[in-house]
Amino acid sequence: MFLSLTNRTPDATDLGHLLHKHPARCHEVDLAFGKGVVFYPKATAEECTAVLTVEVDPVGLVRSEGARNGGWALGQYVNDRPYAASSFLSVAISRAFGTALNGRCTKRPELVDRPMDLEVKLPVVQAPEGMLEKLFQPLGYQVASRRLPLEPAFPAWGESRYHELTLRATVPLHLLLKHLFVLIPALDRDKHYWVGREEIDKLLAKGEGWLSAHPEREWIVRRYLKYQKRLTREALERLAPEPDEEDEEVESTGTEPEVEKKISLHEIRLDLVAECIAACHPQSVIDLGCGEGKLVSRLLRQTKIPVIHGMDVSSRALEIADERLEKIPAARREGRVKLFTGSLIYRDSRLRGHDVAALVEVIEHLDPDRLESLEEVVFAAAAPGKVFVTTPNREYNVLFEGMKPGALRHGDHRFEWTRAEFREWASRVAADHGYTVGFEPLGEEHAEHGAPSQMAVFERV
Ligand code: SAH
Numbered sequence: 001m002f003l004s005l006t007n008r009t010p011d012a013t014d015l016g017h018l019l020h021k022h023p024a025r026c027h028e029v030d031l032a033f034g035k036g037v038v039f040y041p042k043a044t045a046e047e048c049t050a051v052l053t054v055e056v057d058p059v060g061l062v063r064s065e066g067a068r069n070g071g072w073a074l075g076q077y078v079n080d081r082p083y084a085a086s087s088f089l090s091v092a093i094s095r096a097f098g099t100a101l102n103g104r105c106t107k108r109p110e111l112v113d114r115p116m117d118l119e120v121k122l123p124v125v126q127a128p129e130g131m132l133e134k135l136f137q138p139l140g141y142q143v144a145s146r147r148l149p150l151e152p153a154f155p156a157w158g159e160s161r162y163h164e165l166t167l168r169a170t171v172p173l174h175l176l177l178k179h180l181f182v183l184i185p186a187l188d189r190d191k192h193y194w195v196g197r198e199e200i201d202k203l204l205a206k207g208e209g210w211l212s213a214h215p216e217r218e219w220i221v222r223r224y225l226k227y228q229k230r231l232t233r234e235a236l237e238r239l240a241p242e243p244d245e246e247d248e249e250v251e252s253t254g255t256e257p258e259v260e261k262k263i264s265l266h267e268i269r270l271d272l273v274a275e276c277i278a279a280c281h282p283q284s285v286i287d288l289g290c291g292e293g294k295l296v297s298r299l300l301r302q303t304k305i306p307v308i309h310g311m312d313v314s315s316r317a318l319e320i321a322d323e324r325l326e327k328i329p330a331a332r333r334e335g336r337v338k339l340f341t342g343s344l345i346y347r348d349s350r351l352r353g354h355d356v357a358a359l360v361e362v363i364e365h366l367d368p369d370r371l372e373s374l375e376e377v378v379f380a381a382a383a384p385g386k387v388f389v390t391t392p393n394r395e396y397n398v399l400f401e402g403m404k405p406g407a408l409r410h411g412d413h414r415f416e417w418t419r420a421e422f423r424e425w426a427s428r429v430a431a432d433h434g435y436t437v438g439f440e441p442l443g444e445e446h447a448e449h450g451a452p453s454q455m456a457v458f459e460r461v
Contacts, residue, residue, distance in 0.1 A: 001054040001082065001089045002123055003180075004041075007173075009116040012048035016040070017108045018100050018173050019050055029096045033057060036092045054092040056082045084162060085125045086188035090181050101181060101206075103174035103279070113172045113279035115272070115440045120167045120176065124148070127163050127187050134216050135183050140268050141169040142444055170441050170451065175275065178206045186223040199225060200235045209275050209302045213267070265452050266294075266361070269442050273360055273388055273455070274298040276440075280386055282355035283307065288344055288378065289362030293321025300325065300333050310339040311351065345373040351382035359389045361453070364413045371425075379433035379458070387435070387458040389426065390442055392416045395449045419450050426456040434461050 007015040016023040023043035029036035034057040042049045094101055105112050125132070125145075132145045144166040150157040169176070182203060203224050204211070211217060221235045274295060277285060283306055287295050290310030299308045312318050318339050325333055342348050344359075344366065351357070357378060366374060378387060394416040397403055408416050417425070423439060430437035435458040441451030 001056070001085060001092070002121075003052045003085070003089060003093070004049055004121045005052075005176075006042075006047060006049040006119040006121075007116050008047050008119070009114075010045065012046055013043050014108065014111055015048045015050060015116075015173070016043070018105055018111055019097050020099050020105075021050065021096075023048060023050075027096070029092070031088075031092055031095055033088060033091075036096050038096050052089075052092060052096055054089055056088055080124070080126070080162070083124045084188060085122045085184050087185040090185050093177060093181055093184075097177055100173055101177040103172075112174060113276055114438075115170045115172055115276075117170050117445070118168070118173065118176055120165075120180065122165045122184075124162050125165045125184075125187060126161055126189070127165075128161075131187065131216075131219075132163060132165055135187070135214075135220070136167055136179070138215050138268075139169070139179055139210060140171065140272070140444060141167040141179075143167055170445055171272075172275070172279070175210070178208075179210070181206050182211065182220065182224060186220045189223075203235060209278060210271060212301065213271060213298075265443055269390060269453050270294050270298055270360065272442055273358060273390060274302060276388060276455075276457070277356055277358060278303040278305065280356055282386075284354045285309070285356045285358065286311065286351060286354040286382075286384070287358045287360070288351070289313070289359055289365070290321060290339065291317045293318075293324045293339065295358060295360055296321065296337060296339070297324050297328060300328055300337055306336060307354075308337050309350075309354070310337070311342045311344075311348075312339075313341065313343045315341050344377055345370050347377055347381045351377065354382070354384045356386045356388070357382060357384040359387070361390055361392070363389060364391050364415055364417075367414050375429050375433070379429060379435065383433075383460065385460050388455060389458070390453055390455045391422060393422070393441075393450050393452060393454045394418050396446065396452045399446060399449055399452075417454075419454055422454050422456065426458070430458055435459060436461060 005015070013023055019038070021027050021038050023040040025039075027038040029038065031054070034055045036052060036054045038050060038052050040048065040050050099105065103112050127145075133143050136143045145163045147159045148162045148164060149155060150160040203221065207220075211220065214220060218236060222232045225232050225235060277299065285299060285305055285308050287299075287308070287310045290296050290312050291314070293310055296308055296310040299305055310318075310321060312321070318341060321339055325337060325339075340350060342350065344362070359378070363371065363374065378384075392409055392413070395418050397407070397409065397416070398405070400409070403409075419439075426437050426439070429435070437456050437458045440455045440457065442453035442455050443451045445451045
């Protein structure tokens with residue numbers, strides 16, 4: 001079994017720090033069912049690839065449960081287990097890259113949540129038709145898959161049920177490993193271990209922050225838990241309901257740009273921001289321009305953050321946010337959440353005292369000459385430890401079908417910035433108010449036009 005992982009973010013060899021495996025060496029990992037080896041065929045500052053190969057011990061395999069192959073006599077000896085990505089590979093990932101999978105890096109902790117330009121290659125993956133796309137695209141991956149022939153020497157035999165798979169996304173490494181850890185065994189039908197109740201905890205821990213909102217949540221849970229009805233029901237009950245369902249019931253003020261809807265970019269963006277905020281382990285978060293409460297509801301459901309406040313100038317948006325939050329069990333929300341009306345252009349003591357502030361797709365709704373007041377209010381007066389600001393990347397607009405040149409994504413947008421314009425603004429704000437700032441693309445990146453949205457992460461010095 002084979003997995004390759006390529007980082008193309010500048011200082012690409014940071015991958016070695018995160019994986020706790022030095023790129024110059026070859027690392028062996030003992031596994032109960034065989035041996036894993038990690039090595040780096042390429043390790044330069046521009047591109048760094050780590051490969052994990054897993055050799056399954058054939059004797060152990062014959063004795064193990066996973067080798068049983070539907071009563072076919074030779075199934076014990078001739079089967080796909082040594083090649084196809086399966087639960088064996090997931091276990092090997094957790095053994096070889098356990099620290100990275102659990103989001104820890106003592107030497108370079110700042111790398112853990114940094115979204116990186118990552119590519120994964122899996123040469124043999126068993127998957128029902130269309131399922132690779134359905135599983136990975138909602139998580140923001142670019143998916144390239146090719147159905148493998150049953151036997152290349154005899155094309156007439158047709159295609160096999162295996163695919164060669166390449167995934168690419170800008171995500172924190174730990175999240176990518178969690179996606180693989182859960183989705184590989186869900187795709188493969190066999191599990192080499194006994195699936196009991198403890199598998200639910202493992203699934204929910206690795207699925208935290210993304211599984212509950214995944215459109216194929218039920219399929220994933222059912223397959224991961226090997227179709228055991230009782231376990232599947234329990235796991236699904238413990239997972240929060242899918243936000244998309246409630247979105248249909250809750251009326252909308254139409255704050256989400258029409259052109260973006262097709263690819264549910266906003267959902268992906270909110271998931272990523274929620275994920276990044278949760279990773280800072282704040283005690284208190286304020287969502288400024290919280291709108292209909294989509295980020296607040298994610299933070300309530302998916303994290304243990306004790307205090308989550310939302311502020312918006314629109315009382316109609318806040319009513320809708322209230323309705324959305326009421327759907328969350330009282331025990332999860334009471335004492336943690338507060339929504340209030342306010343404006344980002346007036347100093348407000350209620351904005352003070354938070355570890356993290358978020359402004360998700362808000363600044364572009366203010367007239368440019370009001371931005372200075374917003375800077376004062378957020379960065380000078382409220383002065384949270386970290387501020388996450390996202391805004392559309394105007395360069396990407398040419399890729400939206402049917403959008404006229406020079407048009408903005410939403411009727412209420414006062415401006416949309418290029419990546420350079422956003423960087424210039426954010427760097428100046430950081431310098432003026434004693435913050436450092438880093439930038440992340442949000443959504444699938446286009447080689448020339450960048451990602452659909454962009455995020456600046458400010459940290460007070
Ligand atoms: N952050 C939300 C909503 C984005 S839409 C989300 O990601 O889903 C932009 C929001 O900013 C709207 O809800 C709008 O009411 C709010 N807004 C615009 N100007 C504002 C201001 N001056 N003060 C506070 N909120 C404002």
